[in-house]
Amino acid sequence: MAYWLMKSEPDVYSIDDLERDGREPWDGIRNYQARNFMRDEMKVGDKAFFYHSNADTVGIVGTMTIASTPYDDPTQFDKKSKYFDAKSGKDKPRWQLVDVAFESKFSRVVTLAELKANPKLADMRLVQKGNRLSIMPVAKKEWDLILKMV
DNA sequence: GCCAACGTTGGC
């Protein structure tokens, strides 16, 4: 089983939204590296941290499980969606996604500042300067450590 | 709101 971290702006979609919905397509990813993780590497049953970016309190807010195999992100075909991609098409779709399912909401946010302050997490891409990747793998030892920080 | 870092586009 693999572990992941997935970012979302809570103004767009938050951990509370996922808790309410139970399960949701992780749509709108328009970065090839992030897409490749979903399309090529994620497996049903993998676990992921839910991370709030561009929020009052930035950090990890809960966990979820990968709930589907990859499929085409429908928003890329939808002209009314802000994720519409005119350069994609049903014959040559560019963007794939997976569904995620709610697993847990932390009792508090494990903040980015705390993650940065922990020397054992220095290898995480999340805490490195200039990181903008919205989906990234997490090592099992990092996963276990972060769960203990809650 | 600012701005640094990064990814993508497009001219050449």
Next chain:
DNA sequence: GCCAACGTTGGC
């Protein structure tokens, strides 16, 4: 293939 210009991300 290079690289400048541009747009976006995301922390602060």
